[in-house]
Amino acid sequence: MGRAPCCDKANVKKGPWSPEEDATLKSYIEQHGTGGNWIALPQKIGLKRCGKSCRLRWLNYLRPNIKHGGFSEEEDHIICSLYISIGSRWSIIAAQLPGRTDNDIKNYWNTRLKKKLLGKQRKDSNTRRGGSAAPPPLKQETNNPVMTPYNLPEPYPIQGHSFNDQASLRRLLMKLGGRFSDNPQPTMEAVVVPSIQPNPIDQSPLLLNTENNNNNIASSDVSLLLPPEFDNPVKMEGMDCFYESTSLAWSDVVGPFVHPPMAPISLNGFDHDHHQAMQGAYWAFEDDQQLMPPQ
DNA sequence: AATAGCGGCAACCGCGTCGAC
């Protein structure tokens, strides 16, 4: 037996909202609020809509101070930075961009930013939509032909927002506390990760371990993760190009997007004799700070 | 001018989480 539907699907209108429906919903909520019950709301005001649909319409379109389109370059940077940092947590990303909705940011990422990052620039999106929001043409860095198709400044200070210091970043990540606490606690104290640098020999990501000076970590032992899923590494969707190359430093991959530069990393089967239970993840900072998962 | 293809975006769907009972 499946879950009971949240509303009577047969008597519910679907599809685009009419101006009249918008006006009805907006004026009611502005006067009375949602009443804490979206499911009951449409019946109250005589709308043949699902409560969830009303909620979505209000949050994504009717709510005051909503901005649509016209993403600034600063917003692009923030979205990129946070996506790299925390993945597709659109609601959290939206919380850092006043007036933006998670749906808007998700659509913007899926239709434009992701393509920018993958170097698939669209020919003339700028002229077609006539907006100034479209990004500048992509540039390929001559010394780095594979990565950073979208040429971001480095590092990017997130002005007016709180991701330019470790404590603030920790606070953001603490929002995801359940995701951390549900995972087995790795034995972090066994490992010191002061920085990630390119291997001077093959330029593969090199993890410096100051405890035993054993730097011989194969690039295949280090992978970029969606944030801390300690025992279930997941590659970043849409970031496939990051995994194909072993010739890049982490700073090439992450540095342009995150300030301070950091990278979630995992260790898979490295030196089990000396580092028991090293399989885990860190947030590693170039300034020798580490963000440990909340206990 | 017609139309096929594509991109952008609003809206829907399903699932996980949380709180009330």
Place this chain on the structure above:
DNA sequence: GGTCGACGCGGTTGCCGCTAT
């Protein structure tokens, strides 16, 4: 402690308008 209902979120779908042919 278990159940149920509502909420919130992320992924997906489908429509509409624009472009290319």
